Amino acid sequence: MKFAVTVFPGSNCDHDCEYVIRDVMGQPVEMIWHKETDLKSPDCVVVPGGFSYGDYLRTGAIARFSPVMKSVADFAAKGGLVIGICNGFQILCEAGLLPGVLIRNKSLQFICENVYIKVEQAGTPFTSACQPGQVLKIPIAHGEGNYFIDPEGLKKLKGNGQVVARYCDEKGNVTSEANPNGSLDNIAGVCNPKRNVFGLMPHPDRSGEDALGSHDGQFIWKSIISSMAAAK
Amino acid sequence: MTSSTHSAGSTSSPRASSGQVMDAEVTPQVIKEHGLKPDEYGRICEVLGRKPNITELGLYSVMWSEHCGYKHSRALLKTLPTQGPKVLQGPGENAGIMDIGEGWAVAFKVESHNHPSAIEPYQGAATGVGGILRDIFTMGARPIASLNSLRFGPLTDPTVQRLFAGVVRGIADYGNCMGIPTVAGEVVFDESYTENCLVNAMSVGLVRHEHIIKGRASGAGNPVIYIGATTGRDGIHGATFASTEITDESTEKRSAVQVADPFMEKLLMEATLELIHSGLLVGIQDMGAAGLTCSTCEMASRGGAGIEIDVAKVPQREKGMTPYEILLSESQERMLLVAKPGCEQKVHDVLAKWDLHAATIGFVTDTGRMVVKENGKVVADVPADSLAEAPVYHPAKSEPAILKKHREFDEASVPVPKDPGEILEKLISDPTIASKRWVYRQYDHMVRSNTLVRPGSDAAVLRVKGTPIGLAMTIDGLGSYCALDPYEGAKIVVAEAARNIACSGAEPIGMTDCLNFGSPEKPEVFYCFDRVIAGLGDACRAFQIPITGGNVSLYNENPSGAIDPTPIVGMIGLFADVSAAVTQWFKNDGDFIYLLGNIGDSIGGSRYLQVAHGKKTGRCPKLDLEPEHKLHQVLKAMADARLLQSAHDCSDGGFAVALAECCMTGGTHEAKTLGARVELPGQGRVDARLFGEAQSRVIVSCEAAASAQIEALAGKFGVPCAKIGQVGGGTLVIGGEINVPVTRLADLFFNRIEKLMASPFQNS
Numbered sequence: 001m002k003f004a005v006t007v008f009p010g011s012n013c014d015h016d017c018e019y020v021i022r023d024v025m026g027q028p029v030e031m032i033w034h035k036e037t038d039l040k041s042p043d044c045v046v047v048p049g050g051f052s053y054g055d056y057l058r059t060g061a062i063a064r065f066s067p068v069m070k071s072v073a074d075f076a077a078k079g080g081l082v083i084g085i086c087n088g089f090q091i092l093c094e095a096g097l098l099p100g101v102l103i104r105n106k107s108l109q110f111i112c113e114n115v116y117i118k119v120e121q122a123g124t125p126f127t128s129a130c131q132p133g134q135v136l137k138i139p140i141a142h143g144e145g146n147y148f149i150d151p152e153g154l155k156k157l158k159g160n161g162q163v164v165a166r167y168c169d170e171k172g173n174v175t176s177e178a179n180p181n182g183s184l185d186n187i188a189g190v191c192n193p194k195r196n197v198f199g200l201m202p203h204p205d206r207s208g209e210d211a212l213g214s215h216d217g218q219f220i221w222k223s224i225i226s227s228m229a230a231a232k
Numbered sequence: 233m234t235s236s237t238h239s240a241g242s243t244s245s246p247r248a249s250s251g252q253v254m255d256a257e258v259t260p261q262v263i264k265e266h267g268l269k270p271d272e273y274g275r276i277c278e279v280l281g282r283k284p285n286i287t288e289l290g291l292y293s294v295m296w297s298e299h300c301g302y303k304h305s306r307a308l309l310k311t312l313p314t315q316g317p318k319v320l321q322g323p324g325e326n327a328g329i330m331d332i333g334e335g336w337a338v339a340f341k342v343e344s345h346n347h348p349s350a351i352e353p354y355q356g357a358a359t360g361v362g363g364i365l366r367d368i369f370t371m372g373a374r375p376i377a378s379l380n381s382l383r384f385g386p387l388t389d390p391t392v393q394r395l396f397a398g399v400v401r402g403i404a405d406y407g408n409c410m411g412i413p414t415v416a417g418e419v420v421f422d423e424s425y426t427e428n429c430l431v432n433a434m435s436v437g438l439v440r441h442e443h444i445i446k447g448r449a450s451g452a453g454n455p456v457i458y459i460g461a462t463t464g465r466d467g468i469h470g471a472t473f474a475s476t477e478i479t480d481e482s483t484e485k486r487s488a489v490q491v492a493d494p495f496m497e498k499l500l501m502e503a504t505l506e507l508i509h510s511g512l513l514v515g516i517q518d519m520g521a522a523g524l525t526c527s528t529c530e531m532a533s534r535g536g537a538g539i540e541i542d543v544a545k546v547p548q549r550e551k552g553m554t555p556y557e558i559l560l561s562e563s564q565e566r567m568l569l570v571a572k573p574g575c576e577q578k579v580h581d582v583l584a585k586w587d588l589h590a591a592t593i594g595f596v597t598d599t600g601r602m603v604v605k606e607n608g609k610v611v612a613d614v615p616a617d618s619l620a621e622a623p624v625y626h627p628a629k630s631e632p633a634i635l636k637k638h639r640e641f642d643e644a645s646v647p648v649p650k651d652p653g654e655i656l657e658k659l660i661s662d663p664t665i666a667s668k669r670w671v672y673r674q675y676d677h678m679v680r681s682n683t684l685v686r687p688g689s690d691a692a693v694l695r696v697k698g699t700p701i702g703l704a705m706t707i708d709g710l711g712s713y714c715a716l717d718p719y720e721g722a723k724i725v726v727a728e729a730a731r732n733i734a735c736s737g738a739e740p741i742g743m744t745d746c747l748n749f750g751s752p753e754k755p756e757v758f759y760c761f762d763r764v765i766a767g768l769g770d771a772c773r774a775f776q777i778p779i780t781g782g783n784v785s786l787y788n789e790n791p792s793g794a795i796d797p798t799p800i801v802g803m804i805g806l807f808a809d810v811s812a813a814v815t816q817w818f819k820n821d822g823d824f825i826y827l828l829g830n831i832g833d834s835i836g837g838s839r840y841l842q843v844a845h846g847k848k849t850g851r852c853p854k855l856d857l858e859p860e861h862k863l864h865q866v867l868k869a870m871a872d873a874r875l876l877q878s879a880h881d882c883s884d885g886g887f888a889v890a891l892a893e894c895c896m897t898g899g900t901h902e903a904k905t906l907g908a909r910v911e912l913p914g915q916g917r918v919d920a921r922l923f924g925e926a927q928s929r930v931i932v933s934c935e936a937a938a939s940a941q942i943e944a945l946a947g948k949f950g951v952p953c954a955k956i957g958q959v960g961g962g963t964l965v966i967g968g969e970i971n972v973p974v975t976r977l978a979d980l981f982f983n984r985i986e987k988l989m990a991s992p993f994q995n996s
Contacts, residue, residue, distance in 0.1 A: 009587065010495050012411020016681040019697065033585075049679075051409040054495025110404050112676045141676040143408070206681050211695070213686075 001228040003029040004042035006072065006088075008063045013049035013085065013205055020208040021046070025221045034066035043228040044081040045072055047088030049141075049203060059102065059144050060090035069095055081125055081224060082197045086142055089189075089199030098192055098199045099157060100149035102142075106182025110143040114213060115180050117188045117202055118168040121161050124191050125227030126198040129219050135172045136165075136216040138202040140180055145201040147183040147190070157190060164198060165189035256286040266293035272623060279618045287556045287604070287612045291619055294522035294560055295529065298786050301622025304752035305784045308765045316778035318741055324534075326367040326447055326518065327437070328780020330742045332806055334699045335441055339373035342381075342434035342707065342746040342802040344785035348489040349431040353398030357431050358406040358492035359564050364435040365410060366518035369501045370567065372445040372508040373437030376680060377694055378407050379707040380417040380433045381746075381800045385426025387663040387988050392421070395429055397989065402492070403433070404674040409494035410501070413683055414675035415692035416706055421663045422848075424711060427790035432746045432783075434707050434802040438696065445508050447517035447527075448535035449570045449596045454514055456528075456539055456594040457576070459583055460500045460566040463524070464549035466490050467562025496565040503586040504567060510582070512575040514596075519566040525559045525619070527568040529602045532616035539616065540603040541594030555604060555611040570596055629762050630755035638716045641850045643835055648919050652888070652969045655844050655923065659885045660892055660977055662843045666984035667898055688898045689815040690732040690880060691805065702810025704738035706803055711748075711796035716837050717852035718760040718797050722767025724853065724927060727860045728883055729803040730775055734864035735879040735930060737814040737871030738805030743772060745782040745801050750794025752786050760797040768799060774857035775864065777803070812871045816880035817897040818906045821960040823877050823933040826942060828863060828951050831887065831914035832926020839884045840923035855927045859951070863928050866949035873945070875938040882929040887912075888922040888966055890931050895964050896978045905974040910957030912967030922969060933959055 003021045007014045014031065021029045030040045039045060052063035063069070069091070076082045076097055084092035092098045105111055116137055119130040130136070149157065157163050166186040169178040179186045181201075189200035204217030256262065263273050266289055276284050276292050284292065295301055302309065314322040320337055321329035327341040345360025361378060368375045380403055385392040396419075407414045412435070449456070467490035507513055515535060517527040524546065532539040543558040553561075571579045576592065583590040597603070602619065604612040649655050659665055672687035684702065685693035691706040708729040714721030730740040745768060750757040772779055788795045807813060818825075835841050836850030870876050882890040897904040914921045934942050939955065946953030965971050 010409070010498055012409075012498070012679060016679065019681060023697075035585075050411055051495065051498070054409060054493070054498070056495065109401075110408055110674045110676070112678060113673055139678055141408070141678060203678075206678050208681075211684055212678070212681060 001027050001043045001225050003027055003044050003046055004032050004039045005029055005046045005048055006032050006034060006068050008034045008052035008066060010052045010054050011048050011050040013203065016205040017046050017048045020205050020221065024208040025225065027225060032068055034068045037067050037071045039071050039075055044083065044224050045075055047072070047082065047084040047091050049086030049088055052087055052091060059087060060094035063091045064095040073097060076197050079196050081228065083126060083224065084199040085203055085205060086201055089201055090144065092197060092199050097197050098190055099153055100147055100190060102144050103146045103148050104144050105146050111180055112139070112141040114139045115202060116168050116170055116178065117165040118172050118174060120166055121164045124164055124195045124198065125224060126220055127164060127223050128227050129223040133172060135168060135170070136219060137214040138204060138207045138216050140202045142201055145181045145183065147187040149184060154184065160193050162190050162193065163187055164191050165200060258283060258286055258289055263289065266290065267297060268293055272296060275623060280614060287559065288614055290556050290560050291525050291612060291614065294525055295619040296622040300522050300526055302784055303622040304625050304627055304786065306624050307626055308762060311765060312769050312779045313772050314778050314780065316776065319778050319780055320444065321780065323781045326370045328742065328744060329371060329439065329444060330780060332701055332703070333808070334701060336696060336699065336701065337439050337441055337444065338703060338804055339368050339371045339437040339439055340434065340744055340802065340804055341367050341781050342432055342744045342800060343367070343783040344746050344748060345431045345433060346429065346748065346785050346788055349399055350429050352489045353395045354402040355489055355491055357399040357402030359490045360431055360433045361403050361406040362492055362494065362497050362564055363520045364433045365412065365497065365501070366520065368435045368437035369504050370447065370516055370518045371439060372443040373439035374505055375412045375435050375437040376682060377436045377692065377705060378412055378414045378433065379705060379802060380414065381707045381709050382417065382419045383425040383430035383711065383798065384421055385423055387421045389426065392426065393989060399429065399431055400671050400674055406492055406494045408676040410498050411679050413677045413679050414672070415677050415683055415694065416687055418707060418709065419668050419671060420711065422712065424796040427792060428788045428795050430748050430798060432800045434744065436705055436804065443509050445513060446515055447531050448515040449531040449537045449539055450514055450535040451573065452596055452598040454570050454573060454596045455576050455592045456541060456596060457569050457571055457579060457590055458546055458566065458593045459503070459569065459588055459590045461493060461496050461563055462547045462549040462589060463558055463561045464563045465553065465557055465561060468557060468560045490562050490564045493565050499586045499588055500565055500567060503583055503588055506582050507579060512571055512579050514570040514572055516567060516569040519568060521562065523560060523562045524568070529616045529619040531568065531570065532602055533620035538597035538599035538601045539594060540597050540605070542605040542608065544607045545591050545593040547589045547591050555606045559604065627752050627758040628755040629759040631759050632756040635717065638849050639851055641836065643850060646835060646841065646845055648917055649844065652918060652922055653972050655840065656888050656892060656970055656972060657980055659840060659843055659889050659923065661980045661984045662839065663985055663988065665839060665884050665889060667982045668985065669898065669982055670985040670989055684810065684813055685736065685815055689736065691736040693736055693810065693813045695810050700809045702807035702813060704733045704736040704805030704807065706732040707800060708732065709798055709800040711798035712848060713837050713852045714760065714764060714798065715796040716850065718763035719767040720852045720854060722764040722799050723771040723855045723857065725799055725801050726768055726771035726775065727855050727927060728881065729801040730777065730864055731881045731930065733803050733805030734867040735814065735816065735881050736805065737812045737868060738807045739868050740775065740777050740803055740864065741806045742804045743777050743779050743801055745779060745799055747784045748788055748795060748798040748800065749786050750789045757794055764797055764799050771857060775861050812874065814871050814876045814879050816894060817878055818894045818908060818933050818959040819877040822936065823959040824936055824939050824955055825908060825910055825931060825933050825957045825959060827913060827929065827931055827954050827956050828866065828946060829929035830926065830952050831921050832924045833914065833916045833920050834926065835920045835924045838886060838923055838925045840886065840919065853925050853927050860928045862949045862951050863930060866945055866951045867930060869945050870932065870942060873941065875934050875941050876932055877935065878933045880931050882931065883925065886923040886925050888970060891966065892964055892977050894931055895974045896981055898982060905978050906959055907961035907963045907974045908957060908959050909961065909965040912969055913954055913956060918969055922966065
């Protein structure tokens, strides 16, 4: 299955995504510079983490105007799989491909540590290799990961089953203590109504190997790979 | 600061707007305000064969400042060992480089940003990180990790909290945005640094041998290209500012502190690496201290060439800047490069891809002179060498009287505490010893997915992807020991850094140092500087660890005196196979615990004496180099044989604190506590055995089945080795002296700084 990783000025998890896809998961991957519009016919587009445009103005606010984003939107509109990780999630929200926004962490501090997330929707192409309710150990590293949406929007998200992952403790209890950044309803990841666009604050690109402290990120990559294979 | 050319509260440089820039007269007062002594001025006149104009005076002023010219320290620095079979680049370039095998090399260096951080903590610390990262990627290496060493006054002081919070946030914001993990560091809180905090930043990069490039200009006619941010009036005379004592007026020098733009630096890094790896450049140098002046004359001097530039071609942020200002600006995120003939267009193409400013501002000459023009008119013309070679001084030395008092301190006058358990809790809660989780949680320490051992253990460990190779890295300093005995203290700093590397299972291969001292013009300060250099040198020679570069930060003084002599050591360790890496934490119930080394019998210089008895005195612990070296070797041998479950050295707080730290797996690793039951070896004062800081001691744990091999290896290397107990349970029991639940220790240890920082000052 072929992946495309978009690279914006200031992307800094692009190499990590490339590494986990190519060297850990054994899949081909193309790096797509943000000024390009040709995605090189991927099966899945990854919008990686980092500080695109230095987070100036607002996280993801400038990157969404990059030429490549038009192609990503077209790709998504045709049903292609798009995953945004961390800053990638922020960019997808800014681009209107995902609902809601990510605001500053409640502590007003950047937080880097391992957290646990509970897979609330195992039926998406990004979580199909997970059991419903499975707990994944996976790191976060962000200053603005506090998910917010208006009450109406939240109701819709829940009704449509778009809340894909929530912060929880080691045992899977979704508690306020287990919420690292103040996200509404402990939301860590959401998808669009069609379920082909997914945003996740934690980093499956940094948790693909035991040597790094967890291989649970592989569940996300495996899900994508098998969903794409099934679709062919 | 009242002259016509140095107005308080603004950039301390002559300005076009304030009149007579080019024509400003070089009076004795102006010379003095440029930090130049009369005989130095005389030497400038001699070199030039005439009087310098104001622009030229400015050039010499920054280049001959202590910060750039090392005029008080150079003679002693030359005595340090810098050679070794793995050294590819020693001191004198932007960073040292060592071979690590499989065609890879590691570039690393530490640098201070003390003065700017004391005035403006956020920007000061951020630009410190930016500066050291540029030093690394300027050599062609991609930065893979940052470390830092920070020192402040007591953390209960609200001003200190504000400084601490600002510095940490500055480091975090810069490194996080750059996508370079901050993987290790140390923070010390001590009254010596109340008014003069220390911020030392280290960076480590990886480079293929064939991509190493240097800061040299050569090939007459080759274009000199300026890239990166535009030049503004920020940071003018930053280097000179860093070479004077901090006074009450220093806060008015805030404009001598630069402003950070990590996003610009990220673009600059990617573009620079692309240029270097495409083979388009002859040489490249970043513009750090002394900006365009330093990069121009140093590149010319190193390459044995000359350079001619026209300042009118320099991209400028503000209108009406004078040549003086353009040359001395320390605006951040700028580089100077010399392109290969015929490659100029390709260089511009790469820069255009990254949306970076670029301007050809001059060319290389064979005259050996640095010629600066403004719209074709010569405004400065000096021999490049003469700028790069500041005068060398041999300041007077005299032993501070206080050292004798420390040596003669009577330990018997200190009462032995009745409840050692209570003392352990006190030490574990001491902000210097307590977990720095509050700090490193704010640093992205995982990005680039190479961090195998995260902050919190003795050394960070990173892998080199595509190879079995790994690197261990640590940064350490012991100002309080050096204040008691600068020679012994300096030896211990090197030993501790090497021990931290060895505990992680790696072989220490190279070192960088940052020497933070008061004014070298004070004989007592210079005595300590001299003894510290001797101690560093002797230890490095004994351990066969070359020093490949570093930095000197003098004039760390304030109205209440000089800081403790504080050499900071950054060290790199090498794993041929990184799967041998070891962490400091106990792993399994039932594992055996050994003490390698001897228990000790003194409390001199210990954190315990300071925290429990309020005394910062006594004899500094003594370090024997030979047994220490053996200890490093046996640790590596044990790790290579995969015998170790954990290894942790005894440092601040001694044996008891080290044991407690082994019990609390921490930080952002899987949080876990595991108790232990050990005996307390030795005889004599209980507090000395529990909390004394005798050197060359490490606590290791192993599976029961490995114990015979552990003992055999220790015997082979002649390292004292005693089985002292077993891992297990929920309490830490040390002899009949200490019996504390580990969860209680963990609560104190991990939350102490967080609690102190949960004040209104945190986000101010």
